[in-house]
Amino acid sequence: MILTPEQQAEIAANKKRYDELKAAGQGKAPRALPAPTLRDSVPIEDTAIIDRETIPGGWYWTTRLARGEALRLINSSGLSCVSLLAWNSADTSERLNHADTIKVQWAASLRKGRVLLSDMGRVLFSIIEDTSAAHDTLAGGSTPATNNARYGTRDTRNTRDNFILAAGKLGLDRRDVMPCVSFFAPVSVDADGRFVWDANRRHAGDFVDLRAEMDLLMALSNCPHPLDPATTYAPQPVEIIRYAPEPAGADDLCRTASAEAVRAFENNAIFLNRSVAR
């Protein structure tokens, strides 16, 4: 294909801009992300706690979460995996988009300071605390088939079916069950592109704190991750604490960690000003 000088100049300008964005996103971010939270460093004050839930091993939980509320997901046993879906409660066609979440932040890994994005360029959750940074965005949750292959029986609960049930409880259906993200799932990709499971990155008492950045519907599934090599199906309970975190200030880590985060929160602000009474 022969390009005109004008076309070549346009290509060069677009390429230069991308290279600058990439450098800012991966190397020269305005704020370096902090180390993982220490497991005993940020107890929640009793007065901040709104309610608690224990999700039994293998089960799911649904809830509404108001903007500004937070959930702490606690991996008490160190063996659990919690998969998450979420939808904008004002328009459930807006939902978690794992692909945009990782693409926009130049990282397939989730950790303190990063956000979970919707398909509409807005932030659903901020990850305000996180002890492990060992989470999976790529491989999804368990299914009847993966459980059968791993444990030799279909008589085990799985994330796919849990999400179908959870969607039903929220007035949604199978079409609304999209790809998920999974916390406490230490999956990475090796140099050959193979998935690697590193159990050493997961510890009893790990937790992750998610702050809602708009009013949400959400579903959690507490089932072993399909890449967890354990051959015995023995899911353990996870503890959930809903609490009122300190309001996000002007220098909030998640809102200022990158130019991308700043722009995503600008999109939230436009949405909130127009459709939600302040």
Next chain:
Amino acid sequence: MTSPSMPAQPRIVLDMEIPARAPWSAIVRKGQTLRIVDSHGQQAVDTLFYCADDLQERYSGQDTLRAQGSAYISTGSAIVSNEGRTMLRVVADSCGLHDTSAGACSCESNTVRFGHGTKYLHACRENFLIEGAKHGLSKRDIVPNLNFFMNVPIDPSGNFTVVDGVSKPDDYIEMVAEMDVLCLISNCPQINNPCNGFFPTPVRVVIFEAAKD
């Protein structure tokens, strides 16, 4: 045009060019082969599949990757649905590297990635919505997709970057359908990153099957 998977006497069901930046859709019947040709090289082809008999059964990138235990698509990859069934199988691939974790570009995500000034640019999700609407599909049905000929390396620390495509002119990928599928394509219009060499170009799609006597 020949390829390892093309029968000696193929019946060409369809052979057409998708213009740069355009959407496209067609049914691929069980047993038929879909070939996508990157005619000019370095052109991402955003692709979704739906079970033709039940459009709620649709492509699942996470199930596809988990089933094969690795993060990229090439020859041998089974393209798996949200119900865990194989929809198509990749039987030939002259490029060797395809993404399915980065999703499609949208006007909305473009604002976050590239600045609010890029909001009113054409994007793959616009293509998917327009083309999907012909089949009764809405935004709820548009899930993260396959990106043929798009190069998105994921390093062990989790860094995730859309980099220059490695596809050469006339590189192709071929998939045999294992069920009747609706194929939805957006010939990616993105000009803000390297997935199209910053210059979107036409691609070619061919559907063929063994000749019936």
